[in-house]
Amino acid sequence: MSAFLHTSLDVVEEKISAVGKSLGDQRELYLGLLYPTEDYKVYGYVTNSKVKFVIVVDSSNTSLRDNEIRSMFRKLHNSFTDVMCNPFHNPGDPIQSKAFDGIVSGMMVQTG
């Protein structure tokens, strides 16, 4: 699975570099569907500080539209920002935050 995530960064990188050339900072953070595979759909999101979020959804799950994915990313981003604002958090360390975990697992439950 992590190999899978790793490969999706190819597309992220390509999309960022393509956008960077044309628009500068007026960039849409949500990158949309990165690529379809047989079993999963991979969506990407990159913050302005180049922190990347990836959501992987089962291909058979048709209930999640683009908009839902987008709002999931927003929530994730907000929560991530909160974690980063924590003065006790050391950037680069694995995230140990109950709030963040709660948001993530909440999303998991919600989407089933």
Place this chain on the structure above:
Amino acid sequence: MAGSQWELPPELCCRPMAFVALTGLDVVYNAVHRAIWDAFCANRRADRVPISFKVLPGDHEYPKCRTKRTSYEWYIPKGILKTGWMNKHLNLVPALVVLFYELDWDDPQWKEKQSECATKVEIVRTSLQGRNTKVAVVLIQKKTPLPPGEDLVASERAATLCNACDLSGKSLFVLPHTDHLVGYIIRLENAFYEHAQTYYYTEIRRVKSHKEFLNKTTHQLLFVRHQFKIAFFSELKQDTQNALKYYRTAYSLVHELRAHETNMLEIKTMAGFINYKICRLCFQHNTPLDAIAQFRKHIDLCKKKIGSAELAFEHAAWMSKQFQSFGELFDEAIKLGLTAIQTQNPGFYYQQAACYSQDRKQQAQQLCQAGATYPSPEPLDTQSGGLDFYGQRPWRQGHQSIDPPDAEKEKTGILALQIKERDVPHSELIIALLSNAVAQFKKYKCPRMKSHLMVQMGEEYYHAKDYTKALKLLDYVMCDYRTERWWGLLTAILTTALRCAYLMASVKDYIIYCMELLGRASTLKEEQKLRIEKNLIKVLTNEVPDAEPECDSSSVSAAKSLWSDRMALAGSNELTIEVQDYIPFIQCKAKFQSPSFHVDQPIQLQVFLRADCPHPVSFNKLSVSLSNQEYNQWCVVESSGQESMSLLPGKTKRFNFSFVAKTEDVGKKIEVRLLLTVAGLGQPDHAAQYHVRLCSDTTQSECYWRSLFVQIISRVPKISVQLSHQPPALNNEMYCISVTIQSQEEGVAKDVKLTAGLKPGQDANLGQTTHVTLDGSKVCDDTAPALLPDVPLGDLKPGEKLEWCVYVKCVSTGPRVFLFHVAYSIDTTVEGRQIVCKCHKDETVTIETVVPFEVSVKFVSTKFEPLDRVAVDIPFLLMTDILSSSPWPLLLASSSLQLTGESASECFCLRCPPLTNSNSTVATGQYLISWRRYSSSADSPLIQTTVTLPHVILESVPLYIHADVPSFGRVRESLSVRYHIENRTALVQEVEMAVEPSDAFMFSGLKQVRLRILPGSEQQMLYNYYPLMAGYQTLPQLNISLPRCPTTNTHTLRRFLPQRIFVKPQGRQVDDASIAAA
């Protein structure tokens, strides 16, 4: 090869072209026929009509046409599509048979030949019995034909020939065997093409006509078959749009078929075929999105149609083939100009194909147990050697009901297939697909996808027991994961690599992977690490390590013997491992205490070691290699005797080294390269057989084993250099800068040298206009350099003081930077070692140069009236004003005038109000001022400053008059005034002169006179004036006019004459005397 069962048949993959058979050509022995055949075959480019030609003998037997069915009522189809059908229409049943026959219109044996031709046509017709194939006749003629209608014999004979052969006029052609063969051939083949089109059109009509006889319950298979056939004929007719339409219909019909376990393979096979055709045509029509959509639909429909569970691997194989062939189609289309993108390129299809192949392999491993014996008789053999219908089972061909006819046969058949599957080289297939995918992803800039697939390839090679290749691939991608720091993935790769290294008994690789797996980059669990560490110790102590888990037992036993062989050899057991590419279990960092050191300070280097492995590590030597090898001896830590140094897990150990730099390394950089020799891990008492040297290369700045630089700089000078001077410098002066050098060294500073002058690197012109000398007694000339290098000053004892004056002459104004560089050498002792240090101290100073004074010059008449022009031969005054702009007082010693000569004749001397005397003259010249600073000593040289005088305009006067007047008069005392009138012209001048009366004077003399003056001579007029009033009095006006020279009048002449005179009052005594005189 067993994989070929899944290959698409070539007749499906090719582009269908109309088939035309040529008969009556003897291409072997007849040169003319050969040329004709070559013209048909050669250069079949895209601009020629798509026909495939074949030469057949005249009596060739074409496939027999079965008698046409009149009713389908009792007909139950045995399958969807016969395996031979496509090939039959591509290569066996022609759309048109062309009979070539040599016959000229005026052949003497016309009758005989005509009937022979008719016979040949008849033979062809007979063998095509029942087919709609057209027949055409081409007459090969030696003569160029006349234009149509002109050759009556020809048209008449053509008609009879057509009649005899039962041909329409459109099917008879003439091929003159002349120069323009290719042109004729192209026209012929276009005609053939039309005939072929008609043939396929009728074939389509014929197949379509069957439809009305079919019913939906029993003839479902025929619906598919007919649609497929219509589509295929449309393709032969080159009507790809309609072909696509029919294929699409056929595709939906295939999925309407009742599917069950026994016909699943047939349905999938046909669905695959039709899908292939649709995708192919979509790409051909340049609608790749349609192709992709169709393919996705196809996969979604078929994904779950696994069929028989015992043959699940077949489904995976089929799926893999679907993806692979779509990938190939896609790739093909790209080669023809389609552009793909990163997220939609053939690589994904190859990757998925590989994925299904991996599934296939797994399922095959599960389903095909070893040990089963191959059933006999061979259940997969058929009578004909092949299948009648695509996708059917050999043991029950044509069987279409739900249950297999014979359960026993079914079982043996499946067993046979399973056994066959066992022999399939799955890994080879997977690797081939993966490498295809890698190539694609490389092309579409997906480096990580590429790495991921390469890992998979490596793993597949591992499964295929090709460990060398596996390691090569894994090694290649490992550094990508290392630099991107995906430790989890890296650990997984390393684990596989370690297994490979174990199974190959490759000692060095094994050690490297172990070390990295023990290190902090590894995400392995503690017990795993312990196991690996144990194995590593074993290898280092020349023992056979334990097998890696998850290796299959046969390979392990092979590996064990390999290891024991290797250990028995025990040859060279020194391993040097370049660790900058790895993340080993010992982290090492080095650091210089400061980025630079003075040469007289000991250089301090710290080396930190930290072990990440679970047990303490011992090592016996740490050495540091520096770019200057001579320092290495100072940076070694070696274990003495038996006890070796050890590193505790997670603890950082520090080693301090210090050494003294060599004086010749001043200004150089020293690089560090670390070498660590580890002997025996864990228990120090182990006698290590392998000496592992870890070293890092300095060219790579890895974060763990990093290289470092230190700069060695010269010793800090203990000397003071002071400059004293009086800025600003004055232009051209010998500006004195006094340099005071005082030693604060404890020893004798030897070979003190001073370099003084203009600092290099400034404006190039400054070098030309600046002169430096040590000799201040005279003004230096232009040959003096701008920089005095290395003036030896001798030795300097401790506390001694030296003072030197440096004189600088700046010819131009502006700022300059001067450098005073004092260098010396001194003996010092650092850490007990005597070294000679070279020290130097630099002082710079910026000095502004200004002009010392400004000189302004003006011309005035003798009456101090400003002059704008100067009269020839008449005295005037030149006044110079010298304004000092120096902040320091100046002494002007003298000034002089250098005249340019020619017009200068008279001079006036006068004392100027400022400091100096001045001579004045007409015209231009130079004004020299000698000066020096007032403060400077008396023997310092005078500086000559030259001022160029301005030009003055000259004029000539014809008559010059001047008066001898006493400096003052006294009331009632006679004063005589003599006027001199000079004629400056070459003519005799007549002068009228009159004296106007004045209130202040009485006078005697000629009041009005007219006189002549000869050229160059002078006339004197004497007047006695008797002043009447005291004070400044205006003299009586002299009116002069020159009748011959009207431009010169009283007015112009009057400026030469004094206007006024001071008259003193009568003194008392004098008064008395005068009274007395009166």
